[in-house]
Amino acid sequence: MSIEAYGRTSLKSKGYKNNMKKIIIIGCPGAGKSYFAKKLHKVTGIPLYHLDMLWHKPDKTHISRPEFDEILQKIFQEESWIMDGDFSRTMETRMQACDTVILFDLPYEICMKGIKEREGTKRDDMPWEVAETDTMLLNEVRNYIPQQLPKVYQLLRMYQQNREIIIFKTRDEAENWLQTLKKDNNP
Numbered sequence: 001m002s003i004e005a006y007g008r009t010s011l012k013s014k015g016y017k018n019n020m021k022k023i024i025i026i027g028c029p030g031a032g033k034s035y036f037a038k039k040l041h042k043v044t045g046i047p048l049y050h051l052d053m054l055w056h057k058p059d060k061t062h063i064s065r066p067e068f069d070e071i072l073q074k075i076f077q078e079e080s081w082i083m084d085g086d087f088s089r090t091m092e093t094r095m096q097a098c099d100t101v102i103l104f105d106l107p108y109e110i111c112m113k114g115i116k117e118r119e120g121t122k123r124d125d126m127p128w129e130v131a132e133t134d135t136m137l138l139n140e141v142r143n144y145i146p147q148q149l150p151k152v153y154q155l156l157r158m159y160q161q162n163r164e165i166i167i168f169k170t171r172d173e174a175e176n177w178l179q180t181l182k183k184d185n186n187p
Contacts (some may be wrong), residue, residue: 019164020100021046021080026091026152027104028144029137030114034125036104036174037084043182044082049075050125051085065089072097084125088148095155100164103152104174111141 023046025033034050041048054071055062062068072090075081076097083094095101115133156165168174 020044022076022098023082023100023102024091024094024098025082025084025102025104026086028106028108028111028149029086029141030111030118031104031106032114032171032174033086033104034084034123036102036178037082037125039178040102040181041082043178043185046080046082047078048082048084051083051087051090052126055085055087056126069093086148088151091152092155095159095163098163100166101156101159103156103165103167105149105167105169106171108141108145110171111144112138115141 023040025037025040027033034052037048037050040046055068057063063071069090072093075083083098087094115137119133159165166177168177
């Protein structure tokens with residue numbers, strides 16, 4: 001079975017207590033990663049780190065790459081964590097450190113709608129309020145599926161033997177998986 005089809009067959013959770021301790025949540029901006037990450041954190045109690053909060057400063061600048069990499073290395077040493085964010089430069093490093101990869105492989109239109117819904121909101125996964133969507137982010141969403149997603153699947157193929165890989169094609173799949181996880185861990 002190809003890794004691209006893997007998500008449809010891996011929606012049943014084995015339970016986080018035994019299997020999921022170091023989780024990365026990746027996918028196109030606007031797919032719903034942060035929203036899902038908060039819900040997963042609530043269900044599991046595993047500490048949650050939003051990469052946008054680690055990288056960006058409130059004045060819309062960011063820390064240096066070495067500082068960011070050092071923070072990631074410290075988090076990797078913790079017993080358990082959830083990391084929310086795509087950040088292609090560090091994806092392979094994060095994939096090497098995790099035991100579970102959750103990929104949101106949603107259509108462009110859904111991601112773009114998610115981006116537009118952020119406008120005018122204060123989010124706890126970003127250090128500033130999003131007044132309007134900037135062109136750079138819109139281009140990132142536009143280019144994600146044709147340019148970044150094939151690279152993500154290539155990494156998933158490389159690491160599939162040693163990782164639990166869960167791929168959601170819809171937000172409903174993600175929500176149903178969370179509900180199953182919640183039931184499995186709260187009998």
